[in-house]
Amino acid sequence: MNAADFSAFCPAPKRAEVIEVCPRDGFQNVKAFIPTATKIAILDDLAEAGFKTIEVTSFVSPKAIPQMADAAEVLTEFRRKHVGIEAVALVPNVKGAEKAIANGAHTLNFVLSASESHNRENTRRTVDESLTELAEVCHLTGASHVHASVATAFTCPFEGDVPKDAVIKLVDKIIALGCKGVSLADTIGTASPRKVYGTLRAVKERFPQARVVLHLHDTQGMALANIMTAMSLGYNIFDAAAGGLGGCPFAPGAAGNVATEDLLNFLTALGVETDVDAGKVLNAAMKLPKLTGVPLCSHMAALTMCKTGA
């Protein structure tokens, strides 16, 4: 098989960057509290796999998401143990940002939504109010430490289709604030390659130099097809969660993120290199059911369990 053939269809990048988000997006959807030491042990496994960036935790209301009540301890311990890995903390507001800064996050991932309904459910603010808070956060810590995540960038559980113009308008404001990058999230995993292509092509045309991360849930099993579509447009930075854990507590029906081990296997199969050791991620993922009490949603883990009889 001639690899050049395939690149005529999908000119995939030579390298991709994978950001591990299981400790934040995965854990926040686990109902039973995962002991802090367990969280740290899982982070140790993931750090070992070679990620340059890990979303370690989130500073959110412990009433809304009790699982993240130990964010300060987890982040502090991660930073102490894993010097050299960019430690990201998700924050939905100034209050969370202050705590994340106080606990040494390298990067704040400020979350807001492209759709008003989801932004209200997720942050109890209008999108404009979230943008005002984002500006304050940029002022607090310097915009170069702030990344913004646009939830519901393709579809919204409450509003359905999200027009690409709404995304462009929001990304425009985010970039004007000087943020270091922006994530576009398929929060509920209902975007198709057609939808992804339309929005991502427009974003690439408008912001060719921006650091754009894709955060895709796999509710409909289309995450890898969406990632391939994105790569054909030159995108090469992807969030993923070991074991396919995740979801959105305020987005009914959302399945987990694309499993990191499935994404790494896919990238390898397409000849795209990363810094991450897929075998180590798979091993870390295989431990998660015992450690977190939730089942995996991972093709590579299922295949391994089937082959080994585990």
Add this chain to the structure above:
Amino acid sequence: MNAADFSAFCPAPKRAEVIEVCPRDGFQNVKAFIPTATKIAILDDLAEAGFKTIEVTSFVSPKAIPQMADAAEVLTEFRRKHVGIEAVALVPNVKGAEKAIANGAHTLNFVLSASESHNRENTRRTVDESLTELAEVCHLTGASHVHASVATAFTCPFEGDVPKDAVIKLVDKIIALGCKGVSLADTIGTASPRKVYGTLRAVKERFPQARVVLHLHDTQGMALANIMTAMSLGYNIFDAAAGGLGGCPFAPGAAGNVATEDLLNFLTALGVETDVDAGKVLNAAMKLPKLTGVPLCSHMAALTMCKTGA
């Protein structure tokens, strides 16, 4: 979003044909015998969904695959009840073909492999011996009633990568026999879009007019990405199994077929029409765990169960 944008990347066909194979490929991997009446009830549900072609059963050694011991009864009853739907029976040899013909199969799906090792495991013959039997089967019933399935058309569980030239060579012989069509199967679900693209482009160049069906397992979660890749080359006929059931009894580690309901959802999202009612397939799939005792491997079923609390 402008659909024309997406077609610049993936010129998907306007229509696709989906062939339901759960009653054969799905059931053959269920260890506990599914009562004949249950099989027929599931076939009734699937027939109701609008498939033009269903792979109803297989005529194989009941010692090797006891689940298919009632093939004659199932096929006879299906034909009696569902006039107008093309009833396909898989056969691995002349003996099976004779039984399938005697019981009124419209089409015999003769299976052989592109790799010697898998052909031997699956049929206890060399590929040449299988080709000789295929010729006999064509002679028995008329080649226009014979479809050939090429297993391990991309990768083999025993030999690894299968060169596209081996596939071309085999398809050449199949078409020379006058068969009505040929399936290319990713039997163990380990083909990547890159591999699929390479083989399918070569097949399309060599046999632009042939009726080529793709039969893709979803072991690595790449089935939909593979189907999108195939559609970009003009392929538009796909096997799929309700509930994602399936595997290969003689291919260790293989997961099920792409779930029909996931494929239909994907095609709809890409603007590709079919004759099949996705809702009816989903309903049929949701009944399968209770009826067959095996869990589903289906994103759309999981999403539905999550939303309905089932």
